[in-house]
Amino acid sequence: MPNARLRNAMTAAEITSRGLAEAVGVDAKSVERWITKDRQPHPATRIKVAKLLGFEETYFWPALLGGEGASGATRAELVQFWARRNDVPPDVWRSLIEQTRDRMEILVYSGGFLVESFNLVDVIRAKSAEGVTVRLLLGDPASEAVRNRGKEEGLPTLPQRCQSTLEYLQEAVALPQVSIRVHSTPLYASQFRFDSSMLVNTHTYGSWAARSPVHHLQRVPSGQLFTYYSDTFDRVWATAKPVG
Numbered sequence: 001m002p003n004a005r006l007r008n009a010m011t012a013a014e015i016t017s018r019g020l021a022e023a024v025g026v027d028a029k030s031v032e033r034w035i036t037k038d039r040q041p042h043p044a045t046r047i048k049v050a051k052l053l054g055f056e057e058t059y060f061w062p063a064l065l066g067g068e069g070a071s072g073a074t075r076a077e078l079v080q081f082w083a084r085r086n087d088v089p090p091d092v093w094r095s096l097i098e099q100t101r102d103r104m105e106i107l108v109y110s111g112g113f114l115v116e117s118f119n120l121v122d123v124i125r126a127k128s129a130e131g132v133t134v135r136l137l138l139g140d141p142a143s144e145a146v147r148n149r150g151k152e153e154g155l156p157t158l159p160q161r162c163q164s165t166l167e168y169l170q171e172a173v174a175l176p177q178v179s180i181r182v183h184s185t186p187l188y189a190s191q192f193r194f195d196s197s198m199l200v201n202t203h204t205y206g207s208w209a210a211r212s213p214v215h216h217l218q219r220v221p222s223g224q225l226f227t228y229y230s231d232t233f234d235r236v237w238a239t240a241k242p243v244g
């Protein structure tokens with residue numbers, strides 16, 4: 001499995017494979033193997049890499065936490081945390097979307113911000129053309145769960161927003177590898193999966209999703225959080241109704 005954390009940290013620091021190799025005294029091919037094959041550098045080199053990029057070694061190579069078992073691996077799954085969804089930099093969303101090569105899964109009610117800020121249909125069309133499996137779960141506009149959420153958050157137009165997103169996505173329904181369903185479940189967290197990365201937007205009573213916390217998770221061996229949320233997606237998917 002590729003080391004997405006190392007790759008993302010290098011991108012954020014604007015450091016190329018060659019630049020990192022020169023900085024820590026190895027060849028560029030070694031750095032590429034760290035990224036694409038998740039190989040571990042020698043201990044002294046790991047320390048240099050971690051210090052240069054501003055992270056702990058265990059952030060890039062969670063297997064080093066082996067002695068702590070699942071608890072340590074689960075802590076290593078948390079990449080970043082934001083107090084509000086609005087605080088998540090747009091470049092984080094764009095980077096995760098662009099890097100997706102296998103699977104994109106989204107669980108929301110209306111997901112209006114994806115439509116307004118990231119041209120969701122264009123994203124789905126591009127990912128479909130690349131062979132990415134896309135699964136979208138939207139709130140059923142006619143469901144009691146959506147109506148109740150609208151009342152709780154002071155958004156009586158939430159059902160209409162869900163309907164608008166569904167209408168917007170109609171042209172994506174027939175695309176290869178794309179499946180869209182509507183659900184009527186109480187939504188405790190919106191989920192956005194991009195291969196082995198996931199953004200989880202938790203919800204609390206009476207608070208808008210945009211003003212609620214977001215966790216950036218990265219799947220790691222023996223970790224539990226990523227699997228916990230991906231299993232939740234599958235449970236909702238099993239109860240949802242296909243669109244189109």
